[in-house]
Amino acid sequence: ELRKLALFEVIGMYDHSLAVKLGVHFFLWGGAVKFLGTKHHHDKWLSSTENYEIKGCFALSELGHGSNVRGIETVATYDSNTGEFIINTPCESGQKYWIGGAANHATHTIAFSQLHINGSNQGVHAFIVQIRDSDGNICPNIRIADCGHKTGLNGVDNGRIWFDNVRIPRENLLNSVADVSPSGEYLSAIKNADQRFAAFLAPLTRGRVTICVSAVYISKISLAIAIRYALTRQAFSITPNGPEVLLLDYPTHQRRLLPLLAKVYAMSFAANELKMMYVNRTPESNKTIHIISSAYKATLTWNNMHTLQECREACGGQGIKSENRVGQFMGEFDAQSTFEGDNNVLMQQISKALFAEYVACQKKNKPFSGLGLEHMNKPLPIIPSQLTSSTIRSSEFQIDLFHLRERDLLRRFAEEVLERQSLGESKESTFILGGFSNSPSFDTLSGVSTSIAKVPDGRRALVLVVFVGGVTFAEISALRFLSAQEGMAYDLIIATTKIVNGQTLVETFMEKLG
Ligand SMILES: Cc1cc2nc3c(=O)[nH]c(=O)nc-3n(C[C@H](O)[C@H](O)[C@H](O)COP(=O)(O)OP(=O)(O)OC[C@H]3O[C@@H](n4cnc5c(N)ncnc54)[C@H](O)[C@@H]3O)c2cc1C
Known part of the structure; x- marks a missing residue:
C-alpha cells in the first residue's frame, strides 16, 4: 500500500x-x-x-x-x-x-x-x-x-x-x-x-490522505523554486555602485518565505503521520482517521494555495511563466479545496465531532480519547509568570499554548451551542446556521460575535491605532494579521510618529552618544 x-x-x-x-x-x-x-x-x-x-x-x-x-x-x-x-x-x-x-x-x-x-x-x-x-x-x-x-x-x-x-x-x-x-x-x-450513510463514504478517506500528502509536496516544490530564485536574484544596491542585494537578504523576503518553509516542515510531518495511520488502520481507528484526514485535508490544501500565491509573487514575472511551474500549480491544485469534501463543509463536520466528543465525555465523566483531545485529560498547563527567551522557544511551551487555546475555544464553542439549544434551537440549525467552523478564527469566540452584532449592517467598525514614539514592522504585521482574520469586527488604521527598525534604533543611540 x-x-x-x-x-x-x-x-x-x-x-x-x-x-x-x-x-x-x-x-x-x-x-x-x-x-x-x-x-x-x-x-x-x-x-x-x-x-x-x-x-x-x-x-x-x-x-x-x-x-x-x-x-x-x-x-x-x-x-x-x-x-x-x-x-x-x-x-x-x-x-x-x-x-x-x-x-x-x-x-x-x-x-x-x-x-x-x-x-x-x-x-x-x-x-x-x-x-x-x-x-x-x-x-x-x-x-x-x-x-x-x-x-x-x-x-x-x-x-x-x-x-x-x-x-x-x-x-x-x-x-x-x-x-x-x-x-x-x-x-x-x-x-x-x-x-x-457514513459507511458508504469510506472510500473518500483514502483520497483525502493522498490530497494531504500532495498538497504538502507541491508547497515544497514551489518553496524550493522561490527560495532558489531568491538565492540567485539580486535587486537594488545599498551603496552607490555597490553590489545588488540578494532577494533572500531582504528581511521582508525572509519573512514572506521562511515562515512558510517552517510550516511546510510541520505539515510534512503531519501528512506522513496521517499516511502511516491510514496504512496501519484498524476498525477502531477508522473514525479518528476520518476526522484527522478531513481536518488535515482542509488545513493543508488551504495552506498550499496560500504558499503558492506567495511563491508566485516572490518569483516576480518569472512566477507567471508556465515552465517555472508555480503559477501553473495554482490552477492545477485549487480544486483540492473543493473535491472529496469542500474544506468549509469538512471543517463543520470536525466541529460537530469535537463538540459531540466534548459533551459526551463531560456528561459521562470519561476521558477524551481518539480525537487528539487527550491533553484535556491532564491538568491545565501552567504558563510561567516570567517568560525567558528559552521558554518561549521550547516546543513544550509552544504545545502548552496550543493546548490551552484548544481547550478555551472548545469550551466556549460548546457553551455557546448548548446555550442556543437550551433556548429551543435544534441541534442541526445550531450547527448549520450558527456559522461555526473549526478554524482557529475569531468567529468561535463569543466576545467577538457580540461585537459584530453591534456593527450596523454587519460592516466592520473602523479603529484607529496610534503608536506614539514609533512602531516596528512586526507590530504592523501583527495588526495586519489580526484584521485579516475571519470574523474580526474591526478594520484597523495605524498611525505612528515613526517607523522603528534596526537602523533607526541604532541611530537613536548614536544621537544620544553624540
Ligand atoms: C475538478 C473536480 C473534480 C471532481 N471529481 C469528482 C468525481 O470524480 N466524483 C464526484 O462524485 N464528484 C467530483 N467532484 C465534485 C466535488 O466533490 C464537489 O464539487 C464538492 O463536493 C462540492 O460540491 P459543489 O461543487 O456542489 O459545491 P456546493 O455544495 O454548491 O458548495 C458551494 C459553496 O457553499 C459552501 N457550503 C455548502 N454547504 C454549506 C454549509 N452547510 N454551510 C456553509 N457553507 C456551505 C461550500 O463551502 C462552498 O464554498 C469534482 C469536483 C471538481 C471541481
Whole structure:
C-alpha cells in the first residue's frame, strides 16, 4: 500500500491531472469495489481494475447536490420480477456532475443512488453500472457530456452522466453495508441510517490522505523554486555602485518565505503521520482517521494555495511563466479545496465531532480519547509568570499554548451551542446556521460575535491605532494579521510618529552618544 501511495505521489509531482485520473480509477472506483463490495465483486472486478482492462469512475456528486450528497436524486428501484435494479436520473438537477474520467474514458462507474424498495427510500447506496463498452462506445440508455474547460486539471475528463432507466443485475449493488434479497427484502446489519450513510463514504478517506500528502509536496516544490530564485536574484544596491542585494537578504523576503518553509516542515510531518495511520488502520481507528484526514485535508490544501500565491509573487514575472511551474500549480491544485469534501463543509463536520466528543465525555465523566483531545485529560498547563527567551522557544511551551487555546475555544464553542439549544434551537440549525467552523478564527469566540452584532449592517467598525514614539514592522504585521482574520469586527488604521527598525534604533543611540 505504501508503494502505491509513493507511486501516486511521484506521479502527482510530475502531473496532477495524471495523478487525479489514476486516483479516481484506483482509489475511488477500486476503493469502492473493495470496501463497499464483497467477495463476488472482488473476484469479478478487482484484477481487471488492477491491470486497467476496465476503467472506473466514481459518480457521487450531482448538479443539484455536491456538498450535501445525502440529497442526491438519482434513484435505484428494485424490480423483483426480473431481479434487477433500475437506475434513473429523474430530473436535470439529478445528473451526475464533475465525474472524473466519465467524459472520455471510463467504462464503469459507481452510481450512487437513493435505493427505493417497495415504495420506501432506504437512502444512498452504491451500484456498479457499465457506461461504455470495451471499444469506448457509450452504452444504451446512458447519456454523457463533458463538463467543459476548467481553470486547471484539464487532463482529467470530468463529465456529466444521465441514466435513463438503466437495468443492472441485483448483484451490482455493492453489498458490504446493506443487501437486497432476490424477493426484494432490505437487509442491513447497520440499523442506523446515519451510520450506513457514513459507511458508504469510506472510500473518500483514502483520497483525502493522498490530497494531504500532495498538497504538502507541491508547497515544497514551489518553496524550493522561490527560495532558489531568491538565492540567485539580486535587486537594488545599498551603496552607490555597490553590489545588488540578494532577494533572500531582504528581511521582508525572509519573512514572506521562511515562515512558510517552517510550516511546510510541520505539515510534512503531519501528512506522513496521517499516511502511516491510514496504512496501519484498524476498525477502531477508522473514525479518528476520518476526522484527522478531513481536518488535515482542509488545513493543508488551504495552506498550499496560500504558499503558492506567495511563491508566485516572490518569483516576480518569472512566477507567471508556465515552465517555472508555480503559477501553473495554482490552477492545477485549487480544486483540492473543493473535491472529496469542500474544506468549509469538512471543517463543520470536525466541529460537530469535537463538540459531540466534548459533551459526551463531560456528561459521562470519561476521558477524551481518539480525537487528539487527550491533553484535556491532564491538568491545565501552567504558563510561567516570567517568560525567558528559552521558554518561549521550547516546543513544550509552544504545545502548552496550543493546548490551552484548544481547550478555551472548545469550551466556549460548546457553551455557546448548548446555550442556543437550551433556548429551543435544534441541534442541526445550531450547527448549520450558527456559522461555526473549526478554524482557529475569531468567529468561535463569543466576545467577538457580540461585537459584530453591534456593527450596523454587519460592516466592520473602523479603529484607529496610534503608536506614539514609533512602531516596528512586526507590530504592523501583527495588526495586519489580526484584521485579516475571519470574523474580526474591526478594520484597523495605524498611525505612528515613526517607523522603528534596526537602523533607526541604532541611530537613536548614536544621537544620544553624540
Ligand atoms: C475538478 C473536480 C473534480 C471532481 N471529481 C469528482 C468525481 O470524480 N466524483 C464526484 O462524485 N464528484 C467530483 N467532484 C465534485 C466535488 O466533490 C464537489 O464539487 C464538492 O463536493 C462540492 O460540491 P459543489 O461543487 O456542489 O459545491 P456546493 O455544495 O454548491 O458548495 C458551494 C459553496 O457553499 C459552501 N457550503 C455548502 N454547504 C454549506 C454549509 N452547510 N454551510 C456553509 N457553507 C456551505 C461550500 O463551502 C462552498 O464554498 C469534482 C469536483 C471538481 C471541481
